[in-house]
Amino acid sequence: MNSAAQARLSPRSPFDLFIAFTVLALQGFGGVLAVAQRELVDRRRWMTREEFVDAYSVAQLLPGPNVVNLSLMLGDRFFGWRGALAAVGGMLFAPLVLVLVLAASYNQLASFPAVAGALRGMGAVASGLILAMALKMLGTLRRNPLGPWLCALLGLTTLVAVTVFRVPLAWVVIGLGLAGWCLARWCIARQDGGQ
Template sequence: MSQGARAPRSLTELFWAFSRLALQGFGGVIAVAQRELVERLQWMSREEFVEALAAAQVLPGPNVINLSLMIGDRFFGLRGAFVALAGMLCFPSVIVLGLAALAGHYLAMPQVAGALRGMGAVSAGLILATALKLLPALKSSPLGLLPALLIAALAIVAIAIVRMPLIWVVLGLGGLGMLLAARRLGQEKAM
């Protein structure tokens, strides 16, 4: 944990923080997670958030769920991991069950379909804004800013244009990123 970073005072505070986080996100909670955990609560630095997010993305399952488990564990061990997970899932589950009960009638309405499309655009914008906000953290990355941006651009091209399966993009470009970072760390250690 970084110097000066605060920690949640209790499991209850951890639960409510992740409940708030889960209720603010619609299809993209990572932007909200960065704002809450780094800027508002100051439980992590930007660099720590980027490192935790990178690990969360490699693990199976939703990124924000993995992130909640790691952060809960970081502060309170296994109990914290379960409490943070409960915070992420409790209220959204109730909302989804309630919406599912109403879905048959309201999803056929063009206004509802349009609202959902609009929320998708907002979610994409939030993810882009978070990426731009976290960009300075790449300067301290062992990979370096320029190689990281190049790998990100290659990933976008591979997925969006070439339509490569995600597993091959992660294995290929992720492996390349790890190799380049290990090489740079080895060069720094040799100096």
């Protein structure tokens, strides 16, 4: 067993999951992914980086918000359905209340230039957090069956398909997800055959 797996901790109770995901949700304006990685892997050590990448990959393929899917899987891992409900509750409750309050007061606040500037700034910060998290997670690609070059090729193809050719995201996920799955199966079979 490696030292990362030995250092992994567990939440003490479903309430601990609820609090952790509430704190996580309140930190993630415009996207929780980077915050989730920092909170769950680095700070709380409930997952290793490899486990996070694997779980997040599955969470992206499932319908619904990625981090909500991740919270469901992590909650279920530790406390079954009670943990899944606690994690999802923590992920959704405080942001729901906050969004309802902001929506109710948007007409009064939208006319202030400072509010518009703050919203634009949050979008830039969210983009930076996602980029920083992606760079931090690059190390896990060394152990990926595809290797870093095929992973980079799939990532670049995804970026070009979405930004240059404006392919709908659903088609990109289906097409490149299927291509990535086939490539991974081929690489794994090749590794197993070579041993």
